Amino acid sequence: MRPFCASSAALLAVAWYMGAPLVGGPAAPADGAVGSVTGSVNPYGVNCWFWNLGTINFLKRAGILHYRVMVPWHLLEPEPGRIIWDGAPGSPRSADLHFHVHNARAANRDAATPVRFSLVFYGSPVWARRDPQKVLSYDPERYAAFITRTLAFCDGIAPGLVEAVEVENEYPTGAWVDEKPPAFGTDQRDPSWYYADILKAASRAVKKHNPALPVVAAGIWEFAHHQVDALYQLGCAPYFDRLNLHYYDQRDMGNPQGIRVPPWEHGWQHFPTHLGYLHEIARRYGDGGKFIRLTEFGWRVSERLKSRYLTYVLDVCRLSGLVDRVNYYQATNFYEATAAPTDTIGFIDVTTFSDDDEFGWAPVSYRTRPLYDTFRRYIRRFPVWTPGAPPRHIRPVPAPSREPMVPDGSFDYGAQGWRGAVTVDGGVACLDVPGRMVSEPFAVEPLRLYEISFRISIRAADADACHVQPGLEYLSGDADAGAAVINCWGIVDTRRYPDGWRTVRFIAVPPAAADAARVVFDARGTGSVRIDDVRVQGLTLPGERTVR
Known part of the structure; x- marks a missing residue:
């Protein structure tokens, strides 16, 4: 969490993907008849920094x-x-x-x-x-x-x-x-x-x-x-x-130069893909029965787009069978009565006397935004969900039509296909620190889902002494085409993992301009680094439509 206009029924028929509407769910109850039934839950929640009674009553009125x-x-x-x-x-x-x-x-x-x-x-x-x-x-x-x-x-x-x-x-x-x-x-x-x-x-x-x-x-x-x-x-x-996911676009994840894209756009920010991948990790460890909570998500875009995005994300969660709670971030926009809101991510504007310590949080008046009406009407239409029900839709980014021809990541034949500050000892790559090792480029398909995985062992004086940054760099012909945007900081001394080896996995979706990629590892600081079992594979998540 980083603390920082007309709606209509048509907004509730927002496209799931490329214009196809989502349908289904129980009939809407009378206004205000919101709760849970056997086997189902009311999943609707919200974040807020100040829980005054007025705000709570507005949320209750919407069924949140x-x-x-x-x-x-x-x-x-x-x-x-x-x-x-x-x-x-x-x-x-x-x-x-x-x-x-x-x-x-x-x-x-x-x-x-x-x-x-x-x-x-x-x-x-x-x-x-x-x-x-x-x-x-x-x-x-x-x-x-x-x-x-x-x-x-x-x-x-x-x-x-x-x-x-x-x-x-x-x-x-x-x-x-x-x-x-x-x-x-x-x-x-x-x-x-x-x-x-x-x-x-x-x-x-x-x-x-x-x-x-x-x-x-x-x-x-x-x-x-x-x-x-x-x-x-x-x-x-x-x-x-419960597992726990926060979903924001690139701009709201701290990159002021980041782009804002819809949650349905196929790319590295595609919402159903991230939801499905989190579940896939749990499933691989025999823990696929655990539900996911989407405890933060929100957008700083126009009211019309916010309503479209909200409806889409709620539809994905409701129909996935994976999610039992959604908490929008955030409910309220606080600002002085004589000023305009400085942050409009919320759906209730709350005016205050002033921004000083004594009265800064004291509400004077409330005004709901169109997103409030969208949320309220959606809840009336789908008052309860049934987590764990067979998923009807998920539609992640599809896997590629063929597996990439990646240089040997088992290192059984030495460092063939790799260059940089790397040697091989006993079928394990040894990366100089500081140093960088890079694979030879291999063909990838744009807008397709890949999983990159490797095993790594780092020995250093302590957890601050050495860091390894993995990555996937894209190419278009011979030109650079960017890199996979991944949060892979924290690859440090692995002594606390079983046998001192940690397995790291992340996903990537090459952009439309990319036709090739290469795996990179950058080591910084002091210590010893060993890497093995580097793989880049197409990833098929449940719900994918066959593209092969």
Whole structure:
């Protein structure tokens, strides 16, 4: 999460793909009759930073009942053992958990369809960290103790309000420290160093408090699916009940020069492909029965496009059978009554007296945007989903018609087909550090889905000393045609993996101009690096239409 006009029924018939409408689902109930039936769920949720009663009532009116509430550890426990439930002095109003819980309790009074909170525990206090610059370097047991106290606090005010716990937000796939080259603190993105232990300790604490309370893994930011694969390699499957995906376009993932594309456009940002691939990783480890929660998604585009994109993503999730919760980011746009909104990603404009500390979050008036009406009408049409039902649609990017002729990545015949700072010892590539190894180019088909995988062993003084950046570079004839956009930071010392070897996988969709590609590995810092079993293969995900 990065805190920063007419709708019509026609928007609900938005194209699934190239103009074909999606249909299906139960008949719409009377206005306001939203809830769950046997075997089905109301999956509709939202993110918000300030849960005042007015906002909650607008959301309830639309049938949006599941609220993702950020719990900033560093602002609620500023000193060891000293918890301030309405936020430490000087903290923003959004940190006031006491306020949020009491408002939810008030909203649930005599309610036939109560609202529920998913608590997201993030942001460690500096006093808890082993390394002050690394937000995930805290003692997992201290984090677990804070979760336990928070759950007890919420139960004491509004029993049954909390319906899930998310263990961290985006730091496990997005942490960065400018002052720590060559890895830049991205050892925090390798779960073997921090997050696996955090997840296990938090899960034990949650299940001790309430065995039925779901534990949700951290949100996958910028399509770092390999982080989930690493969790499975580290034996973490028993410690989470749901997978967690965040979906934004390139611009909203932190690249100001990034392009905005529709979620249905075939390319590296294609939404059904990322949803299907996350499920595919779990399936390979025998864990395909776990549902996915899309806990953040949203767009800063025109109201008309937002409505189209929202409808499409909801359709994909509903018909996939893979998703049991969707939380749009975000509900509200706060701004002063005398000014214009500075961020319009939300669907309710909330005016305030001023932006100062005393009145900055106090609502004066509300105005819904067209996206609110789109959301509300969609929920009326499809009030419940049935996660786990056989998928009717997924339609990921299709696989290529033939497998690429990639240079030998087993290195059984030496370094043939590879160049750069690489030697081979016993059928394993040894990459000089610092150094770069590159495969000879091989033909690829544009706008087709490939999976790149390899095994890597890194030995260094510590997790900050050496980093390896893998990649796939594209060519058009002899000219450069860009590179696969992948979040593969955090490939650091692998001593904590079984036998000291980590398997890394990522997907790529060559752009329309590409006709060839080459695999690259860049090593930085100091240490020893061994690489084996490099593969580039066409990937067929369930739901693909045959193109061969």
